[in-house]
Amino acid sequence: MDSLAWLRNLKLPLIACILMLGAIDCTAEELALKLPPTAIEKWYKPASKRHVWLHNMFSMRRELQAIREYADAGDTELTKKWASRLVKNYRKIAEMVPEWEDELELEWTDRLEAAAATGDLENVKQSAKKMARSCTTCHREYRALAVALYRVPDYSKLMVKRGNSGKEIGFRDAMNELVTYINRVKIAATDGRKDVALKATSDLEHGLHDMGNSCASCHRGPEPRERILGKQTQKLMDELAQAIRDDDTKATGKTLGGVAVMACAWCHGVHRTAYDIKRLIIR
Ligand code: HEC
Numbered sequence: 001m002d003s004l005a006w007l008r009n010l011k012l013p014l015i016a017c018i019l020m021l022g023a024i025d026c027t028a029e030e031l032a033l034k035l036p037p038t039a040i041e042k043w044y045k046p047a048s049k050r051h052v053w054l055h056n057m058f059s060m061r062r063e064l065q066a067i068r069e070y071a072d073a074g075d076t077e078l079t080k081k082w083a084s085r086l087v088k089n090y091r092k093i094a095e096m097v098p099e100w101e102d103e104l105e106l107e108w109t110d111r112l113e114a115a116a117a118t119g120d121l122e123n124v125k126q127s128a129k130k131m132a133r134s135c136t137t138c139h140r141e142y143r144a145l146a147v148a149l150y151r152v153p154d155y156s157k158l159m160v161k162r163g164n165s166g167k168e169i170g171f172r173d174a175m176n177e178l179v180t181y182i183n184r185v186k187i188a189a190t191d192g193r194k195d196v197a198l199k200a201t202s203d204l205e206h207g208l209h210d211m212g213n214s215c216a217s218c219h220r221g222p223e224p225r226e227r228i229l230g231k232q233t234q235k236l237m238d239e240l241a242q243a244i245r246d247d248d249t250k251a252t253g254k255t256l257g258g259v260a261v262m263a264c265a266w267c268h269g270v271h272r273t274a275y276d277i278k279r280l281i282i283r
Pocket residue numbers: 036053054057058060061062064090093100103104131132134135136138139142143144146147151
């Protein structure tokens with residue numbers, strides 16, 4: 001019998017673990033996340049006309065503040081007014097997402113209501129504090145995931161128009177073209193192939209222009225595009241072409257790095273990381 005058969009039967013990663021990492025635990029760490037109940041989805045666009053869930057949240061934060069400030073000032077009437085709003089909106093949470101009823105401090109809500117009715121401001125404050133604890137607990141667990149699921153946009157169906165040709169390519173394909181041009185500039189410049197580097201710079205410029213036209217599918221105003229792909233980026237692109245023409249490798253590397261930060265990394269910081277997380281958890 002083949003004396004090494006046992007070795008081949010072992011899973012390759014396990015062997016890699018033993019050889020390279022010695023005593024380190026090689027099982028990948030897992031993290032269990034609780035996703036928000038699907039019932040919440042209908043309180044977001046497009047199922048709702050506006051982000052109803054989020055607006056209820058903003059209202060409650062305002063109401064808590066008003067209650068604290070009026071109770072501190074000893075103003076019973078206005079405390080009452082805001083307390084009744086908070087109570088109503090807080091109970092709405094359980095109506096909108098019944099699965100979350102257990103997350104709520106409904107007893108303290110009843111107490112707040114009763115204390116407000118009798119003008120017992122100390123008790124109002126105490127009850128509001130207890131209710132506020134449930135805000136923090138739920139947020140720690142669910143807020144980021146709810147945002148990723150229901151408010152981070154989906155880029156999967158987005159298309160980018162290429163020049164004036166009327167042709168379209170997928171958003172992700174357009175991204176992969178951009179990174180190909182960037183690396184082509186770098187490779188060609190490193191090897192002194194000026195013409196190739198200049199052609200790739202020009203391709204990159206056109207690619208960024210086309211990409212810039214796609215911003216309008218979500219952004220109404222010109223400002224976001226200007227911030228990422230505006231005059232500053234154009235200036236860097238001009239400097240890049242000049243540096244290549246001058247055979248100035250140092251300036252080429254520096255300006256290319258500048259473009260990659262301003263035109264790529266800044267946009268990724270806002271859009272891509274959030275979208276990556278959305279894709280990980282989307283049901
Ligand atoms: C059972 C869960 C839950 C409870 C309880 C809850 N929230 Fe929220 N809250 C959320 C979720 C989920 C989001 C994320 C919504 C989004 O951003 O689209 C959120 C977002 C918010 C936001 C907007 C994001 C921000 O921080 O700027 C505010 C404000 C807010 N909640 C206030 C409150 C207040 C005040 C209370 C308590 C009185 C409260 N919430 C109780 C689930 C909860």
